Amino acid sequence: MMNTLLLKYPASWWKGQWREALPSGNGTIAAAVYGAVQDETILLTHEKLWHGVVTEQLPDISDRLDKVRNLLDEKAFFEADRVMADALKESGYAPQIGTPLPLADLKVRTPVNSGFQNYRRDLNMETGEVSVSWKDAGTDYSRRLFVSRTDNMVVMEICSSASVMDFQITLERHTFRDISSPNDTFRHVPLNITTEADAAGWIRYAGRNDDGTDFGAVARVIPTSQENSPAGFKAVEGRLHVNSSRSALVLVKLFVRGEREAAWASLKQELHEQDVDYETLLARHTEEHRTLFDRLTLDLGGSEADHQLSNEELLLDAYQGTASTALVEKMWAFGRYLLISSSRPGSLPCPLMGKWCGEYHGFWAFHMANENLQMIYWQALSGNLTETALPVFDYFDKKLGDFRENARKLFGCRGIYVPCVTTPPSGLLKDIQPHTIHWTGAAAWVGQLYFDYFRYTGDLDFLRERAMPFLRETASFYDDFFTLDEEGFFKSSPSNSPENTPGNFYEGSGMGSRMETTINATMDFALAKEVLTHLVEGGKLIGSDQDELKKWEEMIQKIPPYQVNDDGAVMEWMHPYFPDNYHHRHQSHIYPLFPGLEVNSRSDLRLFEAFKTAIQKRLEIGISEQTGWSLAHMTNVYARLKEGDQALECLNLLARSCVMNNLYTTHNDWRSMGIGVEMEWAPYQIDANMGWTAAIQEMLLFSLPGRMEILPALPKAWSKGSIKGLLARGGIEVSIRWDIDEDLIEAELLSLGKDQEIELGFPESPSRFLHLENGVKQVLRR
Numbered sequence: 001m002m003n004t005l006l007l008k009y010p011a012s013w014w015k016g017q018w019r020e021a022l023p024s025g026n027g028t029i030a031a032a033v034y035g036a037v038q039d040e041t042i043l044l045t046h047e048k049l050w051h052g053v054v055t056e057q058l059p060d061i062s063d064r065l066d067k068v069r070n071l072l073d074e075k076a077f078f079e080a081d082r083v084m085a086d087a088l089k090e091s092g093y094a095p096q097i098g099t100p101l102p103l104a105d106l107k108v109r110t111p112v113n114s115g116f117q118n119y120r121r122d123l124n125m126e127t128g129e130v131s132v133s134w135k136d137a138g139t140d141y142s143r144r145l146f147v148s149r150t151d152n153m154v155v156m157e158i159c160s161s162a163s164v165m166d167f168q169i170t171l172e173r174h175t176f177r178d179i180s181s182p183n184d185t186f187r188h189v190p191l192n193i194t195t196e197a198d199a200a201g202w203i204r205y206a207g208r209n210d211d212g213t214d215f216g217a218v219a220r221v222i223p224t225s226q227e228n229s230p231a232g233f234k235a236v237e238g239r240l241h242v243n244s245s246r247s248a249l250v251l252v253k254l255f256v257r258g259e260r261e262a263a264w265a266s267l268k269q270e271l272h273e274q275d276v277d278y279e280t281l282l283a284r285h286t287e288e289h290r291t292l293f294d295r296l297t298l299d300l301g302g303s304e305a306d307h308q309l310s311n312e313e314l315l316l317d318a319y320q321g322t323a324s325t326a327l328v329e330k331m332w333a334f335g336r337y338l339l340i341s342s343s344r345p346g347s348l349p350c351p352l353m354g355k356w357c358g359e360y361h362g363f364w365a366f367h368m369a370n371e372n373l374q375m376i377y378w379q380a381l382s383g384n385l386t387e388t389a390l391p392v393f394d395y396f397d398k399k400l401g402d403f404r405e406n407a408r409k410l411f412g413c414r415g416i417y418v419p420c421v422t423t424p425p426s427g428l429l430k431d432i433q434p435h436t437i438h439w440t441g442a443a444a445w446v447g448q449l450y451f452d453y454f455r456y457t458g459d460l461d462f463l464r465e466r467a468m469p470f471l472r473e474t475a476s477f478y479d480d481f482f483t484l485d486e487e488g489f490f491k492s493s494p495s496n497s498p499e500n501t502p503g504n505f506y507e508g509s510g511m512g513s514r515m516e517t518t519i520n521a522t523m524d525f526a527l528a529k530e531v532l533t534h535l536v537e538g539g540k541l542i543g544s545d546q547d548e549l550k551k552w553e554e555m556i557q558k559i560p561p562y563q564v565n566d567d568g569a570v571m572e573w574m575h576p577y578f579p580d581n582y583h584h585r586h587q588s589h590i591y592p593l594f595p596g597l598e599v600n601s602r603s604d605l606r607l608f609e610a611f612k613t614a615i616q617k618r619l620e621i622g623i624s625e626q627t628g629w630s631l632a633h634m635t636n637v638y639a640r641l642k643e644g645d646q647a648l649e650c651l652n653l654l655a656r657s658c659v660m661n662n663l664y665t666t667h668n669d670w671r672s673m674g675i676g677v678e679m680e681w682a683p684y685q686i687d688a689n690m691g692w693t694a695a696i697q698e699m700l701l702f703s704l705p706g707r708m709e710i711l712p713a714l715p716k717a718w719s720k721g722s723i724k725g726l727l728a729r730g731g732i733e734v735s736i737r738w739d740i741d742e743d744l745i746e747a748e749l750l751s752l753g754k755d756q757e758i759e760l761g762f763p764e765s766p767s768r769f770l771h772l773e774n775g776v777k778q779v780l781r782r
Contacts, residue, residue: 001307002326003293003333005123005663008310010035013660017178018043018358019684020662022123022130026149026285027344029254030355031106033130033145035121040132042106042145043174043358044154044217047348048424049256051190051210052361053098055426058405059091062412069483069493072519075577077505080494081434081517084410088432095430098423099362100351101190102174103254104205104217108158109168113137120310125337126293127286144278148285149344153271154252155285157224157278165246170239171195171205171217178358189360190215194260195238202268203240206260214260218267222249222276249278292340295384296725298333298696300718302326311661323655325717328648328696331655334663335693336383338686339376343388348424349395350376354686363683364667367395369442370420370498371586372687375629377449378595378636378694381456382701384727389453393466396446399427400473403443407477410437415477416470418442420498435516439496440481443474444527448595451534455705455729458753464542471535475552478528482558489560490525495573497521498586502578520574522562522589529559530596562592562607569614570607582621585630585677587637590615594640597704601642612641619650626676628658628665632691639698644713647699651692658688665689700736703728709761710736710747710782730756732772745782751775 011020011034021032021043032043064087071080116134123130128149133142140161147154158167173193190207194216197203206216221233225246232243242248251271255263275281306314306326314327342350351357352372353365367373373392380389396403396418403416406429410417420442421431429437450467453459482490495518501507505515532552539549563571565580572580572589592598593611601608615637619626626634631654638647657675658666669675670682699713700723708728722737733750745762751772761767762782772778 001304002302002329003125005125005330005334006308006310007035007121007312007661008119009312009661010037010119010121011662015177015179016358017041018356019664020660021356021358022121022662023338023341023354023356024123024128024130024145024147025341025355026147026152027340027342027347029147029152029154030341031130031145031147031154032356032358033121033132035132037116037119037134037136037141038110038112040108040110040143041175041178042108042154042156043102043356044104044106044252044254045100045355045357046103046215046254046256047100047355049101049103049209049215050098050424051101052096053423053425054094054096055428055430056093056095058409058428059088059093060409061087061091062409065411068517072493072517077515077517081515084437085432085434093432095428095432097366097421097430099359099365100353100355100357101209101215102358102360103215103256104207105172105174106154106156106219106250106252107170107172108143110141111166113139125333126290127282128289128337128341129282146282146285147341148281149288150284151274151281152253153274154254155278155281156250156252157247158250159247161246163245165244165248166242167248168239168241169203169219169221169250170197171203171219171252173207174358174360179360197235197238197240199233199235201233201240203238204264204268206264213257214263215254215256215258216260216263217252217254218264218271219250219252220268220271222251223247224249224276224278249276251276289340292385293336296336296723298329298721298723300325300329300721302329311663315655315659315661318652318655321652323652327655328651331651331659331663331689331692332696335379335689335691336385338689339379339383339385339388339693342686343377343380343391345387345390346394347391349373349391350686352685352687353683363681364685366421366423368421369418369446370439371633372629372685374445374449374595375633375687375691375694377690379690379697381452382697382703382727383693384725384733386453386457386727389449392446392449393453396427396470397466402427404473411440411477411481413477413480415475415480416443416473417477418446435496435499438494438517439498440477440492441498441523441527443470443477444531447471447474447531447534451538452729454538456727456731458731460542463538468535468538468542468544471531471538474531475535475555478531479555482528484558488558490528490558491520492524493519495519495521495524497523497572498588500572500581500584500586500588502573503581504577504579506581506583508583518573518575518578520560522570522572522574523591525559525574526589526591526596526598529556530598532556533598562610564610567613567617568610569617570610582617583625584618584622585625585627587615587618587630587633590637594637600640608641615641624674624677626653627668628654628676628688629667629685629691631658631676632665632688632695635695636691636698639695639713640702642713644699644715647695647713648715648717651695654688654692660684663689665692697726701726701728701734703730703732705729706757707759707761708732708734711738711745711763714738714740714763730758732756732758746779747781748777748779750777
């Protein structure tokens with residue numbers, strides 16, 4: 001039951017039931033099951049269906065950069081803040097970010113006799129199958145559904161223990177009653193909706209998007225049990241009335257960017273040729289799904305009794321102060337499941353709301369690259385799911401031309417400028433708020449994933465053909481954008497430490513700020529240093545030109561050293577006019593410690609302690625300004641600090657504040673409980689789900705090329721357990737089992753692809769140096 005989510009309550013969030021639905025997906029198409037007894041809704045979505053996206057020709061405002069810099073030097077910060085944003089607006093530039101568009105609702109209406117009993121809904125994360133079951137007047141009912149990876153369709157089975165089962169089924173435009181976003185919800189409602197049904201068991205549905213193309217679906221209903229009489233179909237106004245014996249199979253295929261008549265004909269032919277046995281289809285899908293899900297297994301000691309509890313019971317227990325180990329394990333598995341279900345080779349990356357957005361104008365449903373997109377993928381490489389990161393590289397590589405245009409027209413620079421907010425299909429700047437324009441670090445932070453993919457896989461072709469070109473472009477931007485100060489160090493202006501405002505401009509609210517445009521945000525230099533260091537390392541491996549290597553090494557020497565304030569904390573801005581502000585959710589200046597690898601307890605103990613102080617201030621002083629994802633980020637930071645108990649406490653805080661009953665995480669608590677920033681609206685965001693999973697993996701294994709530490713941040717509560725199938729940098733598969741009471745810590749190492757030398761560290765033990773042979777397992781004990 002560890003890998004099963006059990007609920008005893010249906011989706012119930014007022015005007016937003018999709019938020020509490022149970023998700024299934026294959027990386028491209030997705031379904032969210034609400035779990036209603038009488039009038040069931042299954043939200044259907046497709047990753048390529050977006051609306052409201054407006055891309056315009058980006059004007060050249062690069063001549064305004066000098067004005068911004070001069071105003072900042074003159075301490076005219078408020079005036080400097082608006083220069084570039086106002087220039088874009090004055091030129092008539094009015095792009096629209098857009099949001100995902102719900103494709104359809106699959107509706108199933110079941111008669112009610114005396115009322116439901118024995119209700120439950122569950123998600124089997126090992127298969128991706130969502131089930132809903134209940135009893136009514138002595139009859140058992142059930143619905144099972146999954147989104148097939150192998151057949152690229154939604155598969156549902158409807159069953160009854162009665163001899164004859166009646167139900168109605170249709171496809172409809174996603175209901176307006178299920179929308180509660182504070183945005184302008186109805187600006188881009190799809191038009192020209194058509195639903196057709198026929199007595200042969202077919203349903204055809206289509207709508208028209210704002211780009212003039214059609215989207216839709218075809219459903220086929222097939223009776224699968226006919227002991228007494230053949231099934232009967234009656235089509236009435238697009239709704240199929242089904243009279244079947246015991247069970248029926250429903251197959252649904254989706255299309256986007258098509259023409260409805262042609263798409264309907266094509267999908268009908270595909271469905272006509274499909275297998276019509278639920279178990280056969282499930283087995284075929286499960287084999288591929290489990291190949292991914294089962295690569296990594298975790299046992300932290302959660303009791304079987306706790307694993308039998310419903311999500312609601314586990315969350316209520318967490319409200320008493322401590323999340324049970326069973327809940328910690330389920331949340332880890334759920335984050336893994338969500339990544340597998342929303343990211344696969346050839347797909348788009350997973351956005352902030354995952355691929356199950358039920359809003360017509362989703363609140364922060366885009367790709368946000370100043371924290372959130374990166375957090376979604378932190379677990380991928382160490383979790384041995386390297387292929388799930390490929391959509392990120394495809395997405396950004398295809399937009400390099402737009403990113404070059406951004407750099408040239410906004411700042412007059414070579415190289416690439418990646419906006420922190422992007423949506424398909426364009427990479428041009430769409431969000432023209434000052435703080436998003438002035439943050440120049442997105443390319444570098446995304447670039448970390450490029451280089452880490454090489455470090456984990458050892459794929460030299462990827463390094464040569466994809467990682468190094470992306471990082472070169474990023475470095476070229478920095479070479480042009482940075483200027484030199486009086487001491488010969490780089491100066492970053494304008495600068496932004498994502499979404500934070502310095503202490504002398506702080507208004508007293510974590511989400512509100514007066515001014516975010518600054519000089520020399522620490523994160524700017526941490527990112528630039530990492531890019532250049534990776535270029536030098538990678539360049540030596542692939543034989544880059546010596547002049548090029550020398551150029552990057554010289555640039556590294558011009559990066560100013562990190563600064564420490566009077567509190568002993570690393571400063572967020574390397575400029576005397578901008579004091580620290582601990583009241584904020586972002587932890588951008590902690591980057592060299594995490595997610596970067598520059599600072600650790602062995603590299604620079606003084607800096608290591610200064611980063612520790614900085615994160616402690618964020619939690620102690622700024623607890624009321626945190627969010628779901630910031631608590632997940634803190635957990636990862638405390639793992640790097642080897643503070644296992646404090647890392648677990650951050651997960652406890654997250655469980656009490658920002659986890660819904662289906663275990664989705666929210667941006668913030670909406671109930672004024674004092675943990676986290678107060679907002680009237682609490683957007684669902686998938687990033688904290690993913691960050692939770694990454695944090696547990698970080699707590700159990702830390703790796704650098706040629707070095708790894710076993711159980712670096714093990715909490716006292718996890719005294720016995722195991723994890724099998726982690727991936728370490730250098731391409732080493734790692735399995736660990738431990739029993740602290742028995743003084744047992746054992747690690748099994750398997751080098752994949754090469755012989756190598758490594759340094760291995762166990763807790764409270766001297767390091768040992770090992771030679772690992774390619775493909776040969778080694779088992780070591782502390």
